[in-house]
Amino acid sequence: xxxxxxxxxxxxxxxxxxxxxxxxxxxxxxxxxxxxxxxxxxxxxxxxxxxxxxxxxxxxxxxxxxxxxxxxxxxxxxxxxxxxxxxxxxxxxxxxxxxxxxxxxxxxxxxxxxxxxxxxxxxxxxxxxxxxxxxxxxxxxxxxxxxxxxxxxxxxxxxxxxxxxxxxxxxxxxxxxxxxxxxxxxxxxxxxxxxxxxxxxxxxxxxxxxxxxxxxxxxxxxxxxxxxxxxxxxxxxxxxxxxxxxxxxxxxxxxxxxxxxxxxxxxxxxxxxxxxxxxxxxxxxxxxxxxxxxxx
Numbered sequence: 001x002x003x004x005x006x007x008x009x010x011x012x013x014x015x016x017x018x019x020x021x022x023x024x025x026x027x028x029x030x031x032x033x034x035x036x037x038x039x040x041x042x043x044x045x046x047x048x049x050x051x052x053x054x055x056x057x058x059x060x061x062x063x064x065x066x067x068x069x070x071x072x073x074x075x076x077x078x079x080x081x082x083x084x085x086x087x088x089x090x091x092x093x094x095x096x097x098x099x100x101x102x103x104x105x106x107x108x109x110x111x112x113x114x115x116x117x118x119x120x121x122x123x124x125x126x127x128x129x130x131x132x133x134x135x136x137x138x139x140x141x142x143x144x145x146x147x148x149x150x151x152x153x154x155x156x157x158x159x160x161x162x163x164x165x166x167x168x169x170x171x172x173x174x175x176x177x178x179x180x181x182x183x184x185x186x187x188x189x190x191x192x193x194x195x196x197x198x199x200x201x202x203x204x205x206x207x208x209x210x211x212x213x214x215x216x217x218x219x220x221x222x223x224x225x226x227x228x229x230x231x232x233x234x235x236x237x238x239x240x241x242x243x244x245x246x247x248x249x250x251x252x253x254x255x256x257x258x259x260x261x262x263x264x265x266x267x268x269x270x271x272x273x274x275x276x277x278x279x280x281x282x283x284x285x286x287x288x289x290x291x292x293x294x295x296x
Contacts, residue, residue: 009071011038012050016068019058091282093121098287099129099137099146101271102229102249107164107294108147115290122283132199132227138276145275145284151208152274160273160288163295166246167268169260171236178242179259186265187214193221193241195232209244215265233258245269 014024014035021032028035043050050064060068096115100108112124129137129146135154137143145160152159172178172192189211196210213219223241226232232243237257245260246269273291275284 005038005041008038008042008045009075011035012042012064012067013072013075015039015051015058016060016064019060021058092119092286094123094283096122096124096145096283096287097127097143098124099127099143099148101129101131101134101147101149102246105164105248108291111287111291111294114294115287118290119286122286124287130199130227131229131232132197132201134201134205136200138274141276141279144279144281145273145287147271148274149205149209150270150272151205152272153202153204154274156277157274158277158280160275161292161295162270162272163291164246164248164271165268166248166270168244168263168266169247170263171233171243171245171258171260173237173239173257174259175239176242176259178261181261183262183264186263187216187218189214189220189242189263190218193223195223195235195241195243196225198225198227 011024011028011030011034014027015021018024018027021035025032025035039051046063046067048063049061050067052059052061098112112126115124116122127137127143129143129148134146134148135152135157138146138157150162170178170184170189170192176192178184178188178192194210197206210222211220212222221241224235226235226243229245229249235241236243244263244266247260247262273288
């Protein structure tokens, strides 16, 4: 099939359906003689007659019927694929309202840049999601998709790429004994109250980020609750408790009033792209693809 021209196949398929050179030409928006030229070129490539021409009628030869049966399903499938991609491209154009928790760091910005490169005419408008309300902006249709700290167990959400697997750190005031340590163990969390998450965040999510017990079962003191990350760090700086944060967020918020100490023995923090199942669209899927492409 080397050197086969798609235009020749289109002419053959049009003629096979119309059985009339003039009508086939009208469908293809070319002259009747051009259709004839394309059919002749295809017959030369194949090495046999595909069409019988008389002054009264046009009919496929047995070889023509065989070719039609072989290429029609493949051509229809190819055409549907092109139409699907064209429809998806049209749906991607426009603005994606993208929520994020914590920090819109390089990985997210790289995914946005790739999204823009892949889909000219698209854009991503960023909106910070409060620590205390990770799922509310999605439920209230304030954002189309959101980058959220795991775990996510909400039944109405679709989970996209999981990324940013980061070790946990413990934020403590500089005068705290842990501040002089190279690291602390998960069991030592029992020695300090943890700043929790306030607001409408579900219990399972709040407990994941301020656990009530160590992995070994020791009780962890309950500190004050914060609605935002900045509020939580301010409570830490004031000596009201300690706060668990992933390493990357800790590095971004490094400050003199708070010290970040690595914690061993805890599961890594992870982020996930999530969106409402009933509001999924091509634009969200396109950004999910860009995020997955930039995920190690």
